[in-house]
Amino acid sequence: MNDSYEKILEARNIKPTAMRILVLKALSGQDHAIDLNELEFLFDQADRVTLYRTLKTFLSKKLIHHIDDGTGSIKYALCREDCDCGPEDTHVHFHCNYCGNTYCMDYVRVPPLLLPEKFYVEEISIVLKGKCEHCN
C-alpha cells in the first residue's frame, strides 16, 4: 500500500522516508488545501520543524504547490500527477468564504488573458472566492 506513495516520491526524486510517506498520505487524504497547522494537527505528535522542511522539500520537487487564498495562512496541496507546476501551468483554486476551505480546481480551463505587450507570462495563479458546493 505504502508502496504507491514511495513510488510517487521517487518519481519526484524525493527520498521516501517514513515521515515523508506519512505527510504525503495526509495530504492525499484531503479534499482541500491545508495549512501547516492543519497538517500538524493530523498527527498525534509531530515536529513542526520537520513538517516545514518536508513541505519545503515537496515544494521544491514540485510534488505539492502552495496557494495563498488571502486568509493569511498559506495552504498546501498535492499537484496532479501530470502537473509540473512549471511554465504555462495554470492553477485555479476556489476559496469558500463560508466554510473557509480552499479547493484545487485543476480541471477549470482558463481563457487567455489580454495582456499589454512586453509582458510575458510564465505562470498563472487564480484564486476564486465565493460559496462552495457544500455551503449552499
Place this chain on the structure above:
Amino acid sequence: MNDSYEKILEARNIKPTAMRILVLKALSGQDHAIDLNELEFLFDQADRVTLYRTLKTFLSKKLIHHIDDGTGSIKYALCREDCDCGPEDTHVHFHCNYCGNTYCMDYVRVPPLLLPEKFYVEEISIVLKGKCEHCN
C-alpha cells in the same frame, strides 16, 4: 496638496491623521505593490506597529488591497478610486520573476471562467508571473 489625500481618506471614512496621510502618500508614490518592510523603509523612523494598524485600517475600509504573489510576503497597493474591492471585483496582478516587483493591472479584462455548478464566485484574484516590461 495634502488636502487631496485627506479627501481620499475621508471619502473612505478614515480619519485623516498625519501618519495616515504619510502612508497614503507613500503608497501613491509607488508604481508597484509593496510589502510592510518596503513601506517601513520609506520612512526615516516609523513604528512598525502603527504601520501594521494603518494598513489594516486601510484594508478594512477598502482603500487598499493586498496580494500574495507567492513570494511569501504580502504586498499592498492602493485601489483605484472606483474600486470597492467587493463582490465581482476582479484583481489582476503581475509579478515579475526577474525584478521581483508586483504590479496592479486594473485594466486587464478577465473573460468569464467556466465553473462547475453550485460554485458561486464573489471575487476573483489573479496573479500572473513572468517577465515585466522593464526586464526585457
Place this chain on the structure above:
DNA sequence: GTAACTGCAAAATATTTGCATCCTT
C-alpha cells in the same frame, strides 16, 4: 560508511496586544 533526514533546542522574525499618552474635534 556516507549522505541525507529527523527531532530537539534555540535563535531570528514577524505579528498582535496592552496601555499610557497624545491629538483632534
Place this chain on the structure above:
DNA sequence: AAGGATGCAAATATTTTGCAGTTAC
C-alpha cells in the same frame, strides 16, 4: 472632555538555523 490614534514595551506566533543522533542505502 471624549474618542480614537500613536508609540513603546511586551507577549505571541511563526519561521529558520544548528547540531547531535538516527536512518536508509
